[in-house]
Amino acid sequence: LESELARLAALYPAVIVNGGLGPTRDDLTAEVFSRLSGVELTENPAALAHLQQWCERRRFELNESNRKQAWLPAGATVLDNPVGSAVGFYLEYQGSLLLATPGVPGELTAMLDGDVAAVMQARFPLAESRFVRRIKLFGVGESTLQQRFDDNQASWPSEVELGFRAGAPLLEVKLEVSQASQLDAQSAAEALLRDWFGDFIVGDDDASLAGVVVQALGEQKKKLALAESCTGGGIAAQVTAISGASAVFECGVVSYANRIKHDLLGVDAALLEKHGAVSEEVALAMARGVLACSAADYAIAVTGIAGPEGGSEDKPVGTVWIAWGSAAHLHAAHFCYASTRKMFQTMVPAIALDLLRRHLAGKDAVPDYYRLRRR
């Protein structure tokens, strides 16, 4: 570890090491940093204060193993960890900046956005400042966008650089210019993007489908109810992950058993018998049922086959019916997404939330969603 770190430090102006800051014997980062830079490990007062606070908030006794986390290389500066017990730290080594952060993903992410970004920005101010605008889309693929740009290169402002980052489920488009004087061109590019794909735009930067839906419901002072089968509470979990959801979210019913579709949601047993649980009729009846048993204004209902079991010739794995809207205006659509259970449970909640997002924005045309839609 020591020689590897020395090698990287000789090559790069900064090295970020993740992990190895925990309370156990196999957590060696502080020791490796101190040996490499030839300084002692000492009990760092800032790290100790953080640990003590962390324990106090949890009414823990600080034990010896935990206390080890406060021993850092002499001269190291602490990087705050807003989530966990282990602080990070950094020090100079032969002209390179060596940073240590915890490896637990939630802690690492919080620190990268916090102290690590601050230290890096102070040390490496961007020679040429860049102006980046990020826009999140759902329901249209990278290749469709690229094709559209290729077909319309003449109208695109050439100083705006276009970038993509495909996530699951959102696609991020970056519009980047290098000077403040090009911000008008950036706005023109954004207008073009909105003109081409406006209905697919979920929002800026940190936008999420659930976030946009919760916000729209809040603005309209309306409430939402959910009836989920194959998505198993995944839509409810996404909605309630949004802080403030309690103002707009009434209830969710996860009706795995047909009996529940009948008993709790009032879906007619004859309907279930005649059309099967995965059908337009049952999706609509589930939505009506959850609207009836709650005080909600809008509902989403989903019934489908996530797989890997449960498919048939007629209704293969991936088949799903989604109903959405208000009691007065209820819609339903049929999709087939044959993939893993995990991908199904990522994509189908996203489609369901997007359909409601569009509905709340007054757009009722149902897109093809990467050609998953069946008619």
Next chain:
Amino acid sequence: LESELARLAALYPAVIVNGGLGPTRDDLTAEVFSRLSGVELTENPAALAHLQQWCERRRFELNESNRKQAWLPAGATVLDNPVGSAVGFYLEYQGSLLLATPGVPGELTAMLDGDVAAVMQARFPLAESRFVRRIKLFGVGESTLQQRFDDNQASWPSEVELGFRAGAPLLEVKLEVSQASQLDAQSAAEALLRDWFGDFIVGDDDASLAGVVVQALGEQKKKLALAESCTGGGIAAQVTAISGASAVFECGVVSYANRIKHDLLGVDAALLEKHGAVSEEVALAMARGVLACSAADYAIAVTGIAGPEGGSEDKPVGTVWIAWGSAAHLHAAHFCYASTRKMFQTMVPAIALDLLRRHLAGKDAVPDYYRLRRR
């Protein structure tokens, strides 16, 4: 990119590059690899076949942008992508193995476990084989374990190396030996671990709390119902993520509004009025209610304050009551986990599932859970 890749190739026997394989113009990995190794980009038949199959399964037309993904450096070998449209590939460059994989996390993970692992293992057979046993625990922290080992070093077989990996919410303990002849010592170490922390052990390697609960219910031919408030469907989502959950999962009710606790779950309005929604009485009533309206044998009910809003002096953010068990044996416990909404919604479902896991295993003692329990 090219010079950076050349530099890494000179330093390391293998370099794995993630991302830049998509259909858009800013996806440059294939081009960089081909320029570095001085070979042309050609349409790779295996990659094209993969793309065509991928499109066919989705009833897509293969467009020009997508087709770009089949253009790989001449002589490159394709790495299968079981999830997405872009294949990976690898080639030799001056004695180093250069591998390219997609950057989308779900695709990358699938490939690392698949073709990438196979290629790496073939190229770099482990000189000294290691025998690793991984065990997943919940409810006990790294530092508590380390302390226990420190206090009992004499009884620990010295040839067994101990490692930890803290995840959220499970903790992984690794027991590692270097020779087959030490497997007995490894078993002895595992027995010691089970002796000390047996109730905290969830299972091996890929074990999850929801997976263990679904399996236990299946073995006992019992069914589960959930009544969630502050966890917002997160428990249902974890249970239904397990393939085969439909055999044991009856229903979930996400009762955000008090009205729903009353109307759907039959929680007495006077109880809600008297004790408040976040109380032992209401948690127990929610569990009884969801058992009554389903055909389930076991229930979990959760009511609490995820934050950041909604706390009070009496019931601060993080306060939660969990009820679990069968109609005949219903238990309740009180915790306080003051953290972010996200961490609350990670940890509280885990505690709830763990309480049921213990109950199904006949262990009804409630642990302190990192001292989150209140009495």
